[in-house]
Amino acid sequence: xxxWVAILLHIPMRRPKWHLxxxxxxxxxxxxxxxxxxxxxxxxxxxxxxWQTAFALGFVSAVFDNIR
Numbered sequence: 001x002x003x004w005v006a007i008l009l010h011i012p013m014r015r016p017k018w019h020l021x022x023x024x025x026x027x028x029x030x031x032x033x034x035x036x037x038x039x040x041x042x043x044x045x046x047x048x049x050x051w052q053t054a055f056a057l058g059f060v061s062a063v064f065d066n067i068r
Contacts, residue, residue, distance in 0.1 A: 034064065
């Protein structure tokens, strides 16, 4: 509640940049879709922990981090 009060009190001092909202919404939807996809993964079928799987997951993570 205090965060919202602080935000509302500071609106007159700093106007929001509304033109940035569409890009932020696209990014938020992409992030939420990744989280949804990860939450649907069956945990029982994950590969055993090893340096090979850690390397593969790191590679996949790097690919997703650089999508733009």
